[in-house]
Amino acid sequence: xxxxxxxxxxxxxxxxxxxxxxxxxxxxxxxxxxxxxxxxxxxxxxxxxxxxxxxxxxxxxxxxxxxxxxxxxxxxxxxxxxxxxxxxxxxxxxxxxxxxxxxxxxxxxxxxxxxxxxxxxxxxxxxxxxxxxxxxxxxxxxxxxxxxxxxxxxxxxxxxxxxxx
Amino acid sequence: xxxxxxxxxxxxxxxxxxxxxxxxxxxxxxxxxxxxxxxxxxxxxxxxxxxxxxxxxxxxxxxxxxxxxxxxxxxxxxxxxxxxxxxxxxxxxxxxxxxxxxxxxxxxxxxxxxxxxxxxxxxxxxxxxxxxxxxxxxxxxxxxxxxxxxxxxxxxxxxxxxxxxxxxxxxxx
Numbered sequence: 243x244x245x246x247x248x249x250x251x252x253x254x255x256x257x258x259x260x261x262x263x264x265x266x267x268x269x270x271x272x273x274x275x276x277x278x279x280x281x282x283x284x285x286x287x288x289x290x291x292x293x294x295x296x297x298x299x300x301x302x303x304x305x306x307x308x309x310x311x312x313x314x315x316x317x318x319x320x321x322x323x324x325x326x327x328x329x330x331x332x333x334x335x336x337x338x339x340x341x342x343x344x345x346x347x348x349x350x351x352x353x354x355x356x357x358x359x360x361x362x363x364x365x366x367x368x369x370x371x372x373x374x375x376x377x378x379x380x381x382x383x384x385x386x387x388x389x390x391x392x393x394x395x396x397x398x399x400x401x402x403x404x405x406x407x
Numbered sequence: 408x409x410x411x412x413x414x415x416x417x418x419x420x421x422x423x424x425x426x427x428x429x430x431x432x433x434x435x436x437x438x439x440x441x442x443x444x445x446x447x448x449x450x451x452x453x454x455x456x457x458x459x460x461x462x463x464x465x466x467x468x469x470x471x472x473x474x475x476x477x478x479x480x481x482x483x484x485x486x487x488x489x490x491x492x493x494x495x496x497x498x499x500x501x502x503x504x505x506x507x508x509x510x511x512x513x514x515x516x517x518x519x520x521x522x523x524x525x526x527x528x529x530x531x532x533x534x535x536x537x538x539x540x541x542x543x544x545x546x547x548x549x550x551x552x553x554x555x556x557x558x559x560x561x562x563x564x565x566x567x568x569x570x571x572x573x574x575x576x577x578x579x580x
Binding site: 309 | 481482483484489502503505506507510513514537541542545548551552553555556559560564567571
């Protein structure tokens with residue numbers, strides 16, 4: 243269990259009342275993952291949604307046994323593993339490039355809480371939707387910066403723009 | 408920068424649930440929820456190249472493609488638009504319309520074909536539905552997240568496959 247006072251510190255959880263945070267805290271657990279730990283693997287169904295506390299976690303994609311690409315790094319205070327709440331496989335691995343602290347919310351536990359508190363269910367899912375939009379917006383801005391630099395608008399451009407749609 | 412009143416060729420407010428079910432985000436939803444959505448959904452037909460919304464501007468509606476397509480663009484510094492995606496039949500764009508007002512478009516969206524037929528849901532009305540019926544809201548939001556996540560999954564795979572086969576990048580692998 244994670245204390246409500248600790249959950250209250252996260253910007254991404256500010257919309258929830260103390261009572262709602264109390265419900266979320268009852269199923270939340272703080273994990274400390276060691277460096278090089280793989281938290282989850284690409285192309286699998288996840289059982290948890292994760293909130294990054296501190297450390298360094300990368301989302302990676304394994305092309306083959308020899309090539310692993312880093313897609314992005316998770317910032318403290320952000321959720322990852324959102325595919326777990328909509329029942330689809332995750333597209334990437336989550337890998338600790340440094341020892342990291344993560345709050346883990348089991349989806350089964352969340353569903354139990356949500357079945358009793360519809361308003362919390364709605365708020366939580368709506369927050370995920372807002373978070374998803376923010377991620378897309380941030381990625382789009384990063385890509386625009388690259389596109390606006392002449393030296394990066396060569397042959398690779400079509401592949402970059404395929405990705406961000 | 409662009410006119411913001413797309414010229415609708417035809418407006419028809421009567422929507423069939425069967426039409427709604429052709430849209431990915433509504434495909435698996437229960438009939439009672441679809442009935443509620445249908446009541447706030449309109450169908451409109453557009454000429455090609457009509458601007459639906461602009462980058463970093465507010466978006467009024469969710470747009471879902473019944474026929475034709477919606478092209479998404481990013482504006483470069485030199486004011487040129489670069490096409491980044493084309494939403495085809497069954498796909499949805501305009502997510503920021505159902506988020507709070509400070510959330511704005513991440514792309515500029517234009518219709519791609521003549522006689523592009525779109526289903527549209529006013530974002531304010533959908534947010535009102537969310538507030539009235541939390542159960543329906545959760546189902547709809549989950550479905551939207553699922554559709555967007557699946558799209559990202561396909562794009563990530565495509566992107567990785569494209570770059571790892573790119574001759575310039577292959578040199579470094």
